[in-house]
Amino acid sequence: MRDLIWTNRALKRLDDIADFIARDNPHRAQTFVIELRNKLEVLKNQSLGRSGRVFGTKELVLHPNYLAVYRIKGDQVQVLTILHTAQNK
Helix, strand or coil, X not given: CCEEEECHHHHHHHXXXXXXXXXXXXXXXXXXXXXXXXXXXXXXXXCCCEXXXXXXXXEXXXXXXXXXXXXXXXXXXXXXXEEECCCCX
């Protein structure tokens, strides 16, 4: 089993997403972040998603509007960022 490591950038993006949702629904913001985190836990055991736009990365759709960019490095899965699907990078 691999370790799941979150970069500061990915954690900041998760906070930004929660803050945006919390404007309308604070409870949903909390549950949504938990859902996104839980979907990434599966990466500890298997690689999922498509090849990323940047060499050496993969992208996993977490929700119709969000995807995670990650890479596998040794025994670690490094979550690099969370993107809104409308973003180009």
